[in-house]
Amino acid sequence: MSNAIEARGLNYRAGKTFEIRDMNLNVPAGSIYGYLGPNGSGKTTTIRLLLGMTKRISGDVTLLDHRSPDDLPAALAKIGYVPERPHLYPTLTVAEAMRFHAAFYPTWDAQWATRLLRVFELPHDRRIARLSKGETGKLMILLALAQRPELLILDEPTDGLDPMVRRDVLAAVIDYVGDTGATVFISSHLVHELERMCDWVGVLDKGRLVTEMPITQFKAGVKRIRLIGAPEQALGTPFELLSRVPEALSDGESWVVRGWDDPMREYFEARGAKIRDIVDLDLEEVFVEMLRNSRQGVTR
Amino acid sequence: MFDDIDPRSPVPLYEQIAARVRVAVVAGEYTPGAALPSVRQLAASLRVNPATVVQAYRDLEREGFVEMRHGAGTFVQNVAPGLREAERMKQARELVRRMLAEAARLGIGVAELSRALAVESGVGE
């Protein structure tokens, strides 16, 4: 098994406005895969398509070498899933929800579940309906982790949680991954949150997987270059041009490029452009430029 | 010690972690034989990918700063004096390089900079 999740030619349509066309998604086994995209880009829909909760028009999905949806139960036994919104039965207490969950997962680790319960400071006898948002989020993570899955699918697991809870939740996930080497597929629109933990990123925009690559490659040599007298045509660049926009206050232009290396200055000097500045960019800025690029269809 | 790890920095996370350890070792913060935090522990507390920590430790091992004993953990090596000096110099030059880059952006010349350095360090003492 080289890929924990594999989608080939996935097609889906909802109404007239949203569609996923021919998506190919590969989540390497053992990776922490950050699934990035702005709100409404189709992250949750993709996950539901993968897990066989939403019916696709066509395409093949393989989860941990099990085909979806025919062989879903076998796959789901090894998948811990935390949806974006609370999905647990609200009338059960925390302890009851744990017992319920345990009955369905043969790999359930009761000892660890108890420990997580203490770490997360969850009141075991309180009904889920009366838990705070943070507590519910922690319980969802607890259930998904204590079943000791091979693949964790987390859909915006920290959305709307306070920083303390967020930290606890992510630490628990990483602790588990460090222990078992499980694959994590984590979706978020909060880029910086994923930045430190992911080793793969997939960027989704309006139902289209814009890019999918290791994060080192994604971030490698990404710079903002402020130019005066930028060339009209950006042909034969040694780097990858993500976007170019005129500067607001001067007559220069601002280019965002990837794969930059200092000797590439020559490219501009040869074309009579003057480099005013070269600035490092973080993942979030790369992400934003990436989306701008994909939407405007700037020449590469 | 790892508090100022910055995922937004263009410097890769594993490099940042390795650098912190190197500094600690050469500064004598870690004495030879001391145990580094386990991969799992450090990854969870930093909320970084465990693979990142592993890579940092591997780099450190290759450079001779630490030793990874299978199943037991990662321990600080007795660093050769030459290596220690070289590392200190490397850190110093890195600092200066960063200062120069920032100064260049602000249009500050080297002369001004060295004057400022003298003033600042004089005041500092």
Added chain:
Amino acid sequence: MMSAQMKQMLHLQWKASRWPMLPFALLCVGLPLMAVSTTMQAIAEPHHDPSYAASGVLDMMSGWAGMFALLSSLLGAAVALTSWTLDHRANHVYSLALPISRARYSLFKFAGGAFVVIGGGILLLIGCLIAVSVYDIPEPLSTYPFSLSLRFFIGALLVFSMVFAAAAGTIRTTIYIVVGAIIVVIFGPVLADIINTVFDTDFGTPGQLILRALTDWPGPFHVFGGSWMLIDV
């Protein structure tokens, strides 16, 4: 032995339906007591000729019969609704992520609901047995606590399974069912009339046909057509 999963599903059903079921539990025990006690009070009134006790009891009991049937179908419907509402509330996401097939999950749910319905039947039986043992039933009447409770249980189970099946579907399937029923009821007679006049045939109207098909043996509603009397000749 009951599997751990079934046990948990039962527990879930219990937690989801215990408060809505409380009034039903009280009614199940209380209805037979109420029926028999009011009947006995009525025939014990001073101006009531005691020699007509039997016919008085029969008349009163046939009046209560409808209440038993109503309680039975309400119980079934309520159990079915409580078994699915929790899933509907979160779009079934949790159950869909469980590593069991959808059919198996539905079967678990069905079994859980059926247990609650059985509980209702047992409570009614208890109520009936208490009622007929506390009061002297005038001769030559007989009491039918077991067959009434059986009928009650079957009626509740039937309505439970129907509503359960309807509620197991999506909103869309429910709309199809309702629209289909409306079309049959509204346009069926018109269509049948046209066919009957044009071809000189004599089908009944679909409504009548359907009603007969539903209520005659072995139609699904046959159980509601029989005797729902706790005390009968």
Added chain:
Amino acid sequence: MYRSLVVSMCVLSCSLAARGAAAQGTALQDRAREVRAAEDSLLGLQRAAERAAYPSDSARTAERLRRDPVDSIRVGPLLVVGQRSVLRYAEPAFREAWSYYEPLIGRAANRLEGQRFAVVEGGRNAVYQTRDSTRVIRVPIGRPRLASPELNLSSAYHAIGKALVPLLPFEVRSWLFDVWGVPGQLESAYRHIARSGADGTRRCMRREIPACVGVLGLQGEDWSTWYSVEQLQNLIRNSDVLRASPYAPACFRNDAHACIDVYRSRSTRPNTPLGGNVRQALMLWTLEKAGAGSFEKLMVPDSSDVATRLVSMTGRPLPDLISEFRNDVELARPRARADAGRAAIAGILWSVVFSFFALRSTRWRIG
């Protein structure tokens, strides 16, 4: 969304149960009355329709008659007249009813030669007229898909019974309340006996055969065998007219004769404890027991009472006969338990069917 479905289902089940309960109480023994009521209302409808159709709408009538002409069939000596579409359903009912009566009434069948029965479909107007409307017996017939076939059979039994009643002497006719019954009414008879509070019926229930003979009206109007003195006192107490009788005080002093005098003084009588249905059931039961030729003995035009005729029909002593009838009626007691078992089987099977639908619950729920 499915809540409305639930509500309508509950309403349906409730109304069905109400119907079932009502049927339990009354339908069986009242079937004959229902048929008669339906017939009467049909008659009115038919007359009204005929008035409307003649002559203003004769063209339409002619058209209807052309499409569905009036025809007749013979069933034994009987002549059944009606539009072909209705005759289609009337014929099997009449054939079955006649096959029941033919061996019972034997040679008396000749007396029915040419008796006409006009079959009328419920809900539609008859478009033909009959020449001699007094001699014609109108029979409401329904389409078997709508009305149950048993209802048509009951109609036919009833119609033939109507033709039989005029053949009987006065004593028998009045004892039967001028109505010939429908076979297979022993269960209904049991219900009547169980419901009746009269002292005689209660004693009959406890196997006192003379009491049975009394409440069946086989000893004439012997009220003392019908009601106990206390019951008569109760009845008198509840009626203003009877209470005002000069014999009433004596009656209240437990003078049984005085109680009867109370009724006599007002030229009235207490209700018979058992209605016509039980007597009609006894009559048919006796005919079935007695076999061929017994109907002729019933027809003998002398003034002998019903008891005598029953004895002469069967050749058995009256208490013996009534005891057997009583036993047969008790055996015909409705079995609620067995009925529940059958309903349970159907109910469980249907629940399994519906649960199968539920198992096909889709997993495509979102999006």
